[in-house]
Amino acid sequence: MSTSVPISNEKPVAAVNTDDPVGRHPLVLGGLGFKSITDRVAGISLGKTPKTWPFALALAVSLLMVLGGSLGWLVSQGVGVWGMNSTIGWAWDITGFVFWIGIGHAGTLISAILYLFRQKWRTSINRAAEAMTIFAVLAALIYPAFHVGRVWFAYWMLPIPNQMGMWPQMKSPLLWDVFAVSTYATVSALFWFVGLVPDFATLRDRADTKTKQIVYGILSLGWRGSHRAWLHYERAYQIFAGLSTPLVLSVHTIVSFDFAVSILPGWHTTIFPPYFVAGAIFSGFAMVVTLMVVARTALGLKHLITMRHLENMNKIILATGTMVGYAYGIEFFMAWYSGNPYESFALMNRVFGPYAWAYWTMVSCNVLFPQLFWFKKIRTSIPAMFAISIVVNVGMWFERFVIIVTSLHRDYIPSSWSYYRPSLVDMSTFVGTFGLFLTLFLLFCRFVPVIAIGEVKGVLPAADPHNPHDAHDAHGEKAGVEHHG
């Protein structure tokens, strides 16, 4: 400590250019140190409610009420209020399910896979992305739960011994979905909560009211921040990351099996598993970008969720979007190469048939627009990335719609061909799931530390034992110095 250099609270940005191969761009800007990071993040949960928050919550809750109304109507009237019917037995319901499940995947990629790769830039976005995962999975679960019609029997999806000797079909990927998604939801929630324990303890220690102290106290499970506790914590975190990685891949793989194990042209193709996983990560990152662009401004976190974080995510969107494009291309090529008339009909019908408008929406949103991210100017422009991230989400919804509906609407018997149109309840249910998602996310932003405080501190230069210059204690920063973003 004797050799410590006087600490400067100036922005350290100017010296380092992102593209310089020597050194790395700092992950925390604005001269934030150990104390000011805690102040900033804990301040969001413990401080005054921001003025816009109640309005946003009111909007989200009203959408949530739309969901409640739609589902109530469905339960009272039956599943027929949704627009699908033979031969299109699956439509917006499964589309919505796959859409939301897919979005969840980015959270696990950031929290688990990027952790295994020791990608330090994940630290300031992992908490919110994991929260997004859990909320997206909840939104997804609405669909299978209510599609059973008599929702009070939804537990029949689980293999529970019963006096009727009735069992779910163990050979069906739909049942594997039940196992995969419920395991995924459980492990993701645990992973998220374990990561939160030290941060809840920080909130407990800084709480200014008895209620907050008690609530955060219970949530922090008696965390005292001892060396031993941190050791256990790190070990648990590693194990969760190791478990979550195969889990997240298995979830969308099994979702792809829902379609691909069939013999339906357009559904049955071997590239589906990795293609669905890439698509899921693609859509999930788009959602993270959408949320983070808003959150970093609204919550004043621009120094923690920096342009570099956003740019990295945009690069992943470009990479996974291109993988999705690869899969579209290979599917197309193989439909022709197979020489199988049913395969080529299904594909041609998708591209030029009655749903061509949906197909081309999908291709433009998923393959063409993300290509704009080849340009640094666009990947570092907030309005551009915000727009493209929304476009990608639209595109990925359409992808599922295209796969599901266009493959079903014209089967082997032309007399049973039909054209699916969503009912009002289809639409209100889908809009309503956004209400559920946004309500939960807004509550999360207000009451839970949106950034993993402890982890972000670990990527400060001061925490790096190899760092020759800043090997001083960042506690040395002047208390109370604040930098507003």
Next chain:
Amino acid sequence: MATSHEVSTKPDAIKLDAESAKKLQGIAIGVAVVGVILAAAGYVTDPHRLAFSYLTGFLWITTIALGGLFFVIIQHLTKAGWSVAPRRHMEWLSGALPACALLFLPIVLFSHDIYHHWMSAEAAHDEILQKKAGYLNPTFFYVRAAIYFGIWIFLASYFAGRSREQDKSGDRKLTEKMQNLAPPATLLFGLSITFAGFDWLMSLDPHWYSTIFGVYVFAGAAVSSLSMLALINIGLQRAGLLHKISNVEHRHDIGKLLFGFIVFWAYIGFSQFILIWYANIPEETLFYRHRWEGNWKVVSMVLLFGHFVIPFLVLLSRHAKRHYTVLGGAAVWMLVMHYLDLYWLVMPTLDHHGAHFSWIDLGGLLAPVGVAAVLIARLAASGHLYPIKDPRLPEAAAVQNI
């Protein structure tokens, strides 16, 4: 500061000493000579068999070289800091691609034999093959091969060339140049290896098709090249040549990647299998049907356990990935398994009712491997053992797996 690095104060060796360089090249030439003689004897004995054996051997070394190219591209794409030294070793492997282009010439000569299903006159009477004749015809097949090799040789020599240039000048701009080419290179690489897989392997049975097949070929390339990389690093470390820029931490990282890609290979292989098995459409199941006849069943099971279950369990542990013998043993094992995987893809076209391993297969393997090894050995012997002026050397040396 306590670290787990092997402690040594000597600097890393920059080049192989003359004696080892000579020995390495001598071994490569020896393998090439033995291989070519065996292959020639095989050709005299059974040219039909040699054609298929040669294709298997050619694909073994070509996929390893391609895996090397992929690694180099991805390190630049992700601006990786840990892998400075391993990148050079993968540049050597990708440097074999010009030799692979040369080694493709016998395939051209054998092609009417190997791909007789769609190249011979019988294709004219096949309704399905008529439909795909626009793609599966000899001329376009050769043109495509020329395009693939053009892409690969260009990319391999661009990255290796800039990297060697940096050894002299230390110019950081070269790193930026390589990073700039990496994204389009990834695209070109992905498409070319996919279609090369379709052309050289999938079209052995021209009726059969699988959209994931290109990814499967890629997975094998990644596993085998990382195995080779592990062996190179272990060799250089054990010889005491590298211990700062490539040490136990880098070995561990290579082990992790190898482990990851072993799982990836299994994932892709399983995805292909279960979807075809489940849907049970005869024109698709045929592929597995052929590989379940006679003792091909045994080979299939050996692949399941040998290419996935056993190495998965072995490499799961941190200690195994850091241990010379365990990682080295696993790497050798995976290289054998990669050969068996290709054998399993190619040879059922020839040996319909069961695998018949023959000495000719050895000739088919050693001839292309030996020729490519001569080039790889020359690169290793003449150049630097790691990019000596890479701007990320300090970062790479400081890597720690905690």
